[in-house]
Amino acid sequence: MDPHLLRTYVTVARLSSFSEAARDLGYTQSAVSQHIAALEQDLGTPLLTRRPVAPTAAGERLLEHAGPLLLRLDAARADVVRMAAAPAHGLTLAAAPTALGPRVLAALPTAGVTLKVPPRDEIPAAVATGTADLGLVDGLAAPSDPLRLSDVAPLTTRGAGEEPVCVLLPDAHPLARRPGLRLGDLADARWLDAPDAGLPLAQLRAAGGGHGFRPSLRYEGTDVRALTALAAAGHGLTLLPRSAATGVPGAVGVPVTAPRLVHRTELVYAGSLQGAARELAVALTSRDQGDFRF
Incomplete structure (x- = not known):
């Protein structure tokens, strides 16, 4: 498959519009339509319905392959450029x-x-x-x-x-004065779900036997300080490396003693x-x- 046609198809499917895809890619709408028609002819099956614009069953399957394929092509280009370019100062x-x-x-x-x-x-x-x-x-x-x-x-x-990991607890939490905590004992506690700021709950579940660790609040951001403030205010527990869990106002970082885990x-x-x-x-x-x- 021609990767240019594949990239056009992914863009049309993502935007659900031929005209929006044309603007995004810098093509004419006619060129986008020709790309999709050529790809469908190559594969021998319709990939998109036209009204509304949406992937067919075959098109959905192609999308599953397209992301990794295009990423690999971009990675190959970047690798060659890195080798050919002069060393960067930044x-x-x-x-x-x-x-x-x-x-x-x-x-x-x-x-x-x-x-x-x-x-x-x-x-x-x-x-x-x-x-x-x-x-x-x-x-x-x-x-x-x-x-x-x-x-x-x-x-x-x-x-x-x-480095060691700690559960961040509010100062007044009943477990805040413990010298250490077993992660499995906290599986039913209220947790903060912050996949990009803290350590993801999926990793806690895997470490704790694959169950529990249900979220009480989801934080979609990357600010660790905001996450620690939520934990200190009692909105849920979070697991952090020791350096991030130390010195948080209103909260205490208690080390995890079992299972043996590190950040x-x-x-x-x-x-x-x-x-x-x-x-x-x-x-x-x-x-x-x-x-x-x-």
Whole structure:
């Protein structure tokens, strides 16, 4: 399949409009119609109904394949461009908010950095497609175990640090003075669902046996300070790396003692690193893994 036709089809299906897709892509509406007709002729089946504009059953199946295919093509282009381009002086870092601990912040160059905080599931794709030079992903893991990342392109990952995890509780919570907590004992508690600011509840369920940890409030943002304020105000519990759960006004971070879990941060990059990206990568990973070449 011609990737230009496939990209046009995905855009029409996303916008449910030939004219809107034409504006989005910078084509004429006639060209968009020709692209869709050519793709349907190539595949031998209708992919869209016209009134209203919506994918057919075959079109829905094609959409399942189209996203990963187009992402892989973008990643291949970005990889080649990286190899051919002159070394950049600046650095673009895409990071989960809870990956931006004190050690990471101290290692950032003093100038020339663009910091992006996208949804954590989008970080590998940002690195693969070249919109970020480096990525920092994080999550729950057993000590020294790697994270499980989506396979979007040939990417390299390196451990960039581990620290204990804590449940953040309001000062007046009955468990706030405990020296430690078992995660399984909190499965029926009220939790904050903040997939992009804190550690996702799906990871807690996986660590706690696959059940419980129902949300009482959902926060759709990346501001860790807003998340900790919600926890301190009693809207629900949240699990955070120790550095983020320490010193929160009105709240106490109580360590998780069972199961044995850590907050793990990993560096993600593509190809070989140069300049500021290489310097930051060395600073973040050499302590845990010894000297190695990027």
